[in-house]
Amino acid sequence: MITQQKLKEAQQRSLAYFAKAGIVLTADEIEEIEVADFGIGELDSTGLEVVVYINTERCCAKELVLFPYQTCPEHRHPTVDGEPGKEETFRCRWGVVYLYVAGDPTPNPKSAPPKGREATYTVWNEVVLYPGDQYTIYPDTLHWFQGGADGAVVSEFSTRSRDEFDIFTDAEIQRLTQVAN
Amino acid sequence: MITQQKLKEAQQRSLAYFAKAGIVLTADEIEEIEVADFGIGELDSTGLEVVVYINTERCCAKELVLFPYQTCPEHRHPTVDGEPGKEETFRCRWGVVYLYVAGDPTPNPKSAPPKGREATYTVWNEVVLYPGDQYTIYPDTLHWFQGGADGAVVSEFSTRSRDEFDIFTDAEIQRLTQVAN
Numbered sequence: 001m002i003t004q005q006k007l008k009e010a011q012q013r014s015l016a017y018f019a020k021a022g023i024v025l026t027a028d029e030i031e032e033i034e035v036a037d038f039g040i041g042e043l044d045s046t047g048l049e050v051v052v053y054i055n056t057e058r059c060c061a062k063e064l065v066l067f068p069y070q071t072c073p074e075h076r077h078p079t080v081d082g083e084p085g086k087e088e089t090f091r092c093r094w095g096v097v098y099l100y101v102a103g104d105p106t107p108n109p110k111s112a113p114p115k116g117r118e119a120t121y122t123v124w125n126e127v128v129l130y131p132g133d134q135y136t137i138y139p140d141t142l143h144w145f146q147g148g149a150d151g152a153v154v155s156e157f158s159t160r161s162r163d164e165f166d167i168f169t170d171a172e173i174q175r176l177t178q179v180a181n
Numbered sequence: 182m183i184t185q186q187k188l189k190e191a192q193q194r195s196l197a198y199f200a201k202a203g204i205v206l207t208a209d210e211i212e213e214i215e216v217a218d219f220g221i222g223e224l225d226s227t228g229l230e231v232v233v234y235i236n237t238e239r240c241c242a243k244e245l246v247l248f249p250y251q252t253c254p255e256h257r258h259p260t261v262d263g264e265p266g267k268e269e270t271f272r273c274r275w276g277v278v279y280l281y282v283a284g285d286p287t288p289n290p291k292s293a294p295p296k297g298r299e300a301t302y303t304v305w306n307e308v309v310l311y312p313g314d315q316y317t318i319y320p321d322t323l324h325w326f327q328g329g330a331d332g333a334v335v336s337e338f339s340t341r342s343r344d345e346f347d348i349f350t351d352a353e354i355q356r357l358t359q360v361a362n
Binding site: 021022023024025026029053054056058059060061084087089091093131132133134136155157158159 | 202203204205206207210234235237239240241242265268270272274312313314315317336338339340
């Protein structure tokens with residue numbers, strides 16, 4: 001649950017990041033920036049700001065903002081109704097993003113999970129993305145990511161996005177944001 | 182057919198546009214910028230500069246540069262082997278792009294086709310895209326587009342891209358660029 005005030009504040013705050021990345025949004029897009037608190041209510045540590053450019057049955061593109069050290073928690077995109085899960089490419093546009101995927105755990109990783117939730121972060125192969133760097137996540141594979149000290153702006157190119165089917169390692173997480181009236 | 186020198190010049194020229202749009206490319210991407218002259222050999226009027234970020238069986242993302250008044254000629258993306266043709270969203274990042282699709286012809290359109298090839302431009306419903314504006318082209322529908330007086334940078338989000346199957350109205354066009362040795 002997020003309050004209208006916190007939602008508006010996070011939308012406003014994310015505008016500075018889009019500006020730094022040189023990304024132009026329409027007035028409607030600005031009004032509709034999604035602020036995901038994942039039901040945790042600790043947006044500074046667990047959260048994501050999202051602009052959805054397009055999301056059809058075949059194709060999706062989004063722009064993501066991560067505030068400094070803000071984390072999108074560990075999840076995967078499963079097969080739904082026989083359709084393979086989402087395939088997504090993250091391309092860093094501004095700042096730095098630390099992405100974690102399955103594979104050999106990286107010694108001394110750059111990120112620490114949000115406090116108290118460490119047990120729900122299980123993949124530790126670190127991919128560091130600076131502007132111009134990208135990485136493709138294939139369906140149904142666990143991943144999580146965190147913005148660096150200055151935050152990050154990341155483009156996501158993917159197949160159809162159906163966030164409501166995402167499976168999070170942390171059972172307390174609710175992907176769809178509830179806004180308090 | 183394009184010479185190595187013209188290819189390199191066009192790659193170099195396109196870098197200024199990516200910079201204006203605030204788009205960061207890797208050294209490898211810069212080296213591999215595609216310069217499409219569509220086999221016409223008149224790159225300033227008929228041409229397109231392309232960086233392919235990702236192109237898998239399910240998903241594709243590219244960055245396009247149009248030099249001032251440069252035109253990507255009229256074409257469509259047909260069904261191939263039972264797979265519906267490419268669906269693509271163009272999002273203007275910098276400059277202005279004039280896009281033409283099927284529908285009521287726009288009176289006094291902003292663009293003129295490349296000289297001598299007017300007969301191969303048959304759809305005239307004009308869509309003007311400024312930075313932040315976007316438009317989605319559904320499969321197998323004719324379209325063409327031209328950069329404005331300052332050129333344009335356009336992001337393309339799409340399903341799988343198989344340019345070799347594109348069908349151009351102008352029978353002289355060859356989509357895949359041949360580079361002279």
